[in-house]
Amino acid sequence: MITAKEASLRNREICGLAPIIPVLVVDDAASARPLAEALVAGxxxxxxxxxxxxxxxxxxxxxxxxxxxxxxxxxxxxxQDVKNAVAAGAKFGVSPGATDALVAACEDAGLPLLAGAATATEAMAMLEKGYDVLKFFPAEASGGAPALKAIGAPLPQIHFCPTGGVSLKNANDYLSLPNVLCAGGSWVAPADLVRDGKWDEIETLARDASKLER
Incomplete structure (x- = not known):
């Protein structure tokens, strides 16, 4: 079991590890370990x-x-996704949105959930449950950094990890906001570099992302 408060504290710790959380779509499990090693090294x-x-x-x-x-x-x-993730060794969960069933499953499984919210109403609904660290998704399609800044004005107690359309080009727009802890991005692990096993290049991309200011 994990409470909403405990989940939020854990999510703050995870979001505090680096300015960017790589969002990974892995097609071949054989590439998973070297990919992770490259990103961690970076x-x-x-x-x-x-x-x-x-x-x-x-x-x-x-x-x-x-x-x-x-x-x-x-x-x-x-x-069921939650059960499968925990069984596989996941230490935190991320969702595009939030339902009562999903939130309850994560709490029962002891899995900190970084739940997605795209509007003030969705963010307030999660805050009502005790969650004050959320994922802003889909970030760019939902108005980007200006929208997240606007949400932060009346809801400064909620912090976010914007994901969806975040790139090296616009990452600083998000990371400079006071209600942003980190951002999620896929550019640090391009499909072609993963496919070709170019781990050194991925490590370089990760290192550049790790130096972004927040």
Whole structure:
């Protein structure tokens, strides 16, 4: 079991590890460990593996053993997703939105949930449950940094990890906001570099992302 307050505290710790959480879509579980090692070596220890491919759970299992890494499961939608993620070794969960069933499943499983919210109403609903660290998703499609800044004015007690359309080009727009703890991005692990096993180049991308100011 985990309470909303405990989950929020844990999420603050995870978001505080680096300015960027890599959002990973892993097609081949064999690439998972070297990918995680490259990202961690580059200064990005918190890793979100999205449950969008058949290899995702095996990828989480492989990454869970990487020293210095903290692997989480993204795209949690159902209570069964939560069970599968925890069984695979995920230490935190990320969802595109939030339902009562999903939140309850994460609390029962002891999995800190970084739940998605795109509006003030959605953010307030999670705050009412005791969650004050959320994912702003889809960030760019929901108005980008200006929208998140506007939400922060009346709700300064809620902090976010914006994800969805965040890139090296606009990351600083988000990270400069007082209600942003970190951001999620996929650019640090391009599909072609992962496919070709260019771990040194991925480590370089990670290192550049780790130096972003917030």
């Amino acid at each position: 200064g990005l220890p918190a890793l979100e593996v999205t449950l969008r491919t058949p290899a995702a759970l095996d990828a989480i299992r492989a990454m869970a053993d990487v020293p210095g890494g903290v692997v989480g499961a993204g795209t949690l939608v159902t209570p």
